[in-house]
Amino acid sequence: MALRLRTALAALALFAASPALAVTDIVEGAPVSVLVEEELLSSDEREIPADGKIELRLPEGLPETALRLEDFSFDPRSGLFAARVIGVDGLTLTFRGQAMVTVPTYVPRRRIPAGTKLTEQDFRLVHMNAVAMPAGAVRHPEDILGMESRRVLLQDRPILAGSISEPRVVTRGEKVTIILSNGGLDLSAPGKALEDGARGDDVRVVNLGSHVTLSATVIGEGVVQVAVQ
Template structure:
């Protein structure tokens, strides 16, 4: 009777391996090891870093631990990378907030100065500890000392100064794109920013409807807050101009002739006089010759003083200015 014995299966080289442990094992280099053959080899790379093991070293390791592997070659190469977790500005900003309860829960922006992100182990529950946190509430500047939870033995990396400034943020309308001077703003040109951290030197807007139809007095950059110094009212309808008054409702469309009682810009509301009913109506300026009256909007009777003012405006010479701040 002939007894057949199983032929051990040859191991295969792992050309690229990602580990989470601090230690490199034989199984990180070779797959299909025999039972009980795996063992630790030495320290692994730092979190986020890699090491390469060349063919000569692989042959020596395989020989020392009795690993029979396929395609043995001095030109073989294995790369071992240790997984890591990136600690970025968002992480440290939240850490600063946790260490400064006096900031409160209001909207603030925490900006770090000369910051460089670094990588820590993925299983490190408390990778950084802040100490000596100081904050000048008047200027907004803060300083702190950051210590690694797991020191790496390098004094230049195990602790460092964390500095920055804390700004109160604002909810404002900002430009959605860069725009040239003379642009008449529409709703698509702006967007809401709930945490705008830049300094506000002048009045800003918090509602897109407030800037629709205004004209830019100079070029602007995407992301800037929309300021009253950027815009001017675009006059389409001048006081005394003839105008068509339009009223539209489901199944109904009425028009009447009138005259403007005041200047009005695009999408703004202006008072007009209905020349047939002599009622003063408020409508939205659609163009230089049309005002749209919304359903439910009522009129008020005109008085003799208003009529005289309208007549004087109609007889006045045309003006050269086309816009009003």
């Protein structure tokens, strides 16, 4: 009995003395910035685009790691938030900071006049505040390049979908080829466009042979099609 008691006491002393099993090593925290990001992403009301990036501004004096955050509140418009951090030592600290969600956005390098076919050289990539992004803004190059500006595009400003369109392939006053389709029969006639049009647009044209005004669909560069019922 005495031998077993001495053995148990020795084992207990070894456990208490082992630095690998110290209480301070068992309790681990997470970086405060990670805890803030988790709070921002945890609510369905805080929609963050898939390509969005969270940029944080934290005050000085915060512990590098903490166990958790409590009483987290966030204003999406200003990006300001407040929370109470629970440190690994059990101490609490209330702090404020700012979190901004930015998204990659292509913006004009310069003022672009209306009627310009847009190329890669006209734009540069920036990261803009997602909350301040206007509704209907187009951000990705595949939605912009090759299009045509319908109105003036301002330097470093987001591009609205209504400000660009498919490039015009038919121009008012220019000669066009009118294709008349009737069943399996296609006929062509010379004409003149009375309106500008992009591929797929319906425009008015005049048949130069009959002088009849027709509504036709733009199908290519200088080519429109009239479907005969």
